[in-house]
Amino acid sequence: MNIHDVLPHLPEPGVLRARGRAMAMLDAIFTEDFRLHFHEEGPRGGHAMASMDNGSGDLYRVVFDTPGVFLYAFDHESPVSPWRTSPRAHWPGLLDGAELLADLIAPDPAAVYAEHIAQEYFERPTRPEEVAWAFTGEPPTPQRVAALNPERAWRDVVGDARDIGYSISWSAANETA
DSSP, X not given: OBHHHHGGGOOOHHHHHHHHHHHHHHHHHHOSSSOSEEEEEOTTSSOEEEEEEOSSSOEEEEEEETTEXXXXXXXXXXXXXXXXXXXXXXXXXXXXXXXXXXXXXXXXXXXXXXXXXXXXXXXXXXXXXXXXXXXXXXXXXXXXXXXXXXXXOHHHHHHHHHHHTOOOOHHHHTOOO
């Protein structure tokens, strides 16, 4: 799969941005360390970046700004990776490897996250309906966090949620599970 195959399936920038934020939030619930997805909001909210890095050489970055969206992905196992041949050389299909973006372009991102990320990467059996709230823009709650990861402290998740760009009310932040 190359970027030309992926482009027609990319959702609108607002949906793409929300999905990146949702995956970062869910990762923050599942683990304090070794997260796959990150989301950073710019200081004035006009720009943001959603990213994935599995620590094994596969990554993507999606930068959102007023003029548009910039997307970069790299799959270290792609047959067109310059790291698979010697001497290193860029391949004509350098943009291949876009299948890494599957979690962002899936018609049902909650199902992809539950089945491939929560279960395979974090090794936590999860149903799509347990994570669907994140993809509709709803904030985490102490109950949602406890259901997904009982070991994760709500206070820590509140801090992560704010860093990721979720609005957590003062009363919700002070709730307990």
